[in-house]
Amino acid sequence: MEKRRGGYAKAFRAAFPFTVPVLTGYLFIGTAFGVMFQEKGYNFLWAIVMSILVYAGSGQYLAVNFFAPGVNLLQVIFLEFMVNIRHIFYGLSLLERFSEMGKKKLYMIFSLTDETYSLFFVTKIPKDVDEHKFMFAIALLDQLYWITGSAIGAIAGSVIPFDATGIDFAMTALFIVIFVEQWMTSITHLPALIGIVTGVVCLLVFGSENFILPTMICILVILLSGRKMIEQEVESDAD
Amino acid sequence: MPISPQLSILIIVIVGITTFVTRAIPFLIFRDGKKIPETVKYLGGALPPAVIGMLVIYCLKSVSIVSFPFGLPELIAVAAVVVLHVWKRNNLLSIGVGTVLYMFLVQVVF
Numbered sequence: 001m002e003k004r005r006g007g008y009a010k011a012f013r014a015a016f017p018f019t020v021p022v023l024t025g026y027l028f029i030g031t032a033f034g035v036m037f038q039e040k041g042y043n044f045l046w047a048i049v050m051s052i053l054v055y056a057g058s059g060q061y062l063a064v065n066f067f068a069p070g071v072n073l074l075q076v077i078f079l080e081f082m083v084n085i086r087h088i089f090y091g092l093s094l095l096e097r098f099s100e101m102g103k104k105k106l107y108m109i110f111s112l113t114d115e116t117y118s119l120f121f122v123t124k125i126p127k128d129v130d131e132h133k134f135m136f137a138i139a140l141l142d143q144l145y146w147i148t149g150s151a152i153g154a155i156a157g158s159v160i161p162f163d164a165t166g167i168d169f170a171m172t173a174l175f176i177v178i179f180v181e182q183w184m185t186s187i188t189h190l191p192a193l194i195g196i197v198t199g200v201v202c203l204l205v206f207g208s209e210n211f212i213l214p215t216m217i218c219i220l221v222i223l224l225s226g227r228k229m230i231e232q233e234v235e236s237d238a239d
Numbered sequence: 240m241p242i243s244p245q246l247s248i249l250i251i252v253i254v255g256i257t258t259f260v261t262r263a264i265p266f267l268i269f270r271d272g273k274k275i276p277e278t279v280k281y282l283g284g285a286l287p288p289a290v291i292g293m294l295v296i297y298c299l300k301s302v303s304i305v306s307f308p309f310g311l312p313e314l315i316a317v318a319a320v321v322v323l324h325v326w327k328r329n330n331l332l333s334i335g336v337g338t339v340l341y342m343f344l345v346q347v348v349f
Contacts, residue, residue, distance in 0.1 A: 017331075018330075020331055021330060021331065021334045024334070024335075024338070040240075040241065041240045041241060042240060042247070046247070049251060050251050050254075053251055053252065053255040054251060054254050054255040054258055055255075055258070056254075056258045059254060059258050060254075063250065063251075063254045066250050066254070067240070067241055067242055067247060067250060068241050068242065069241060069242055071242070071246070071250065073249070073250070073253060076250060076253055076254065076257075077253060077257050080253075080254050080257040080258060080261075081257055081261055084257070084258055084261045084262075085261065086290070086293070086294075086297075087258075087261045087262045088261060088262075088264050088265065089265075089286055089290055090262065090265075090290070091262060091263070091264065091265030091266050092265045092279060092282055092283045092286060093282075093283040093284070093286055093287050094283075095265060095266065095269050095275055095279070095283065096275070096283075098266065099266075099271045105266075109259070109262050109263050109266055110259050110262065112262045114294055117287075117290075118291055118294070121287045121291070163346055164342075165342065165345055165346055166312075166338075166341050166342035166344070166345040166346060167338065167342060169316060169337065169338045169341035169342070170334055170338045171298060172295070172298035172299065172313075172317070173316070173320045173333065173334040173337040173338055173341075174334055175291060175294045175295045175298060176295055176317060176320045176321060176324070176333075176337070177320060177324050177330050177333050177334055178291050179288075179291050179292060179295055180320075180321055180324045180325060181324070181328075181330075182287070182288045182291060183288075184325070184328075186288060189288075191285045191286070191287075191288040191289040191292075192288035192289065192291070192292050193292070194289050194292070195288060195289030195290060195291065195292025195293045195296075196292040196293075196295065196296065198289075198293070199292060199293045199295070199296030199297070200296055203296060203300055208300040208301055211300070212293075212297065215293055215296075216293075219286070219289045219290075219293065220282075223282060223285050223286070223289065224278070224282075227278075227281060230285060231281070
C-alpha cells in the first residue's frame with residue numbers, strides 16, 4: 001500500500017512541471033468563466049460545481065447563456081454537442097492507452113480536454129514513473145487548476161487587480177509549442193500540414209463560428225485518402 | 240439567479256453528460272476486448288498532429304486581418320513563440336515570453 005501511494009506522489013511530482021502552462025492558462029480562462037457566471041447571479045459554489053461536473057472551457061462559456069427563463073433543454077444538448085464536437089477525435093488516439101487504466105479510465109475520458117489531450121502527445125514520461133499514474137496526474141492537476149480558476153473568478157468578480165487582457169494567449173502559445181514539438185520529432189509532416197491548411201481554408205470558407213465540423217470532415221477524408229502516401233513516407237524515412 | 244436552483248442544476252447535469260458523451264463516443268464504438276480496426280489505428284496515429292494544427296487555428300479564429308491591427312499582435316507573438324521554441328526548446332520559456340509579449344502588444348502598442 002505504501003509503495004502504491006509512493007508511486008502516486010512520484011507521478012504527481014513528475015507531472016507537475018509539464019502542466020504549468022495549463023496552470024497559467026486555466027487559472028485565467030477559468031477566472032473569466034467564474035466572472036461571467038457570477039454576473040448571472042451564481043456564486044462561487046455554483047461555479048465550482050459546474051467546473052467539477054462539466055469541465056469544458058468553451059462548453060462552459062456557452063452554457064452561461066442557458067441560465068435564463070424559457071431555456072430549451074434539447075437546444076442545450078445540441079449546442080453543447082456542436083461546440084465540443086472536436087472531442088470525438090481525441091479518444092481515437094487513446095483507445096489502447098486508456099483501456100489499460102482500469103478504474104481510472106472513466107475519469108480519463110471525462111477529463112479529456114484540448115489541453116490535457118495535447119499534453120499526452122508531447123510529454124516524455126520519465127522512465128521510473130508509472131505511465132498510467134503519470135497520465136492520471138496530468139488529467140487531475142489540469143482539472144484542479146480549472147476549478148480553482150473558476151472559483152477565483154466567481155469570488156473576485158470584476159475586481160481583478162491588473163489588466164489581464166491578452167493573458168488567454170497562453171493557451172494559443174501552448175498549442176503552438178506542442179505543434180512545433182510534434183513537428184521537430186515526427187517523421188512525416190503531412191498530418192500536421194493537413195491540419196493547419198484545412199483549418200485555414202475552412203475558416204475562410206465557413207467563417208469562425210462554423211468551421212470546426214467541416215475542418216474535421218476534411219481532415220478525415222484527406223487522411224484516409226492519403227493513407228498510402230503518409231504510410232510510405234513514414235516507412236521510407238524509417239529506413 | 241434568473242431561474243430556479245433545480246432547473247440550474249438540471250442544466251449543469253445535462254451540459255456535463257453531453258460533454259462526457261462527446262468525449263466517450265470513440266470508447267463506446269470500440270469497446271475493450273474488441274479488436275481495433277487497422278484504419279482506426281492508423282487514424283489514431285495520424286490525427287494528433289492534424290488536430291493540434293486545427294487547435295492552433297481554432298485559437299486564432301477571431302483574428303481579423305482586414306481591420307486594425309490586421310492580426311499583427313498575433314503574428315508577432317506566434318512568430319516569437321515558434322522561433323524561441325525551435326531555438327531553446329523550453330516549453331515554459333516559449334509560452335511565458337510569448338504571452339507577456341502578446342499582452343504588451345495588445346495593451347500598450349496596438
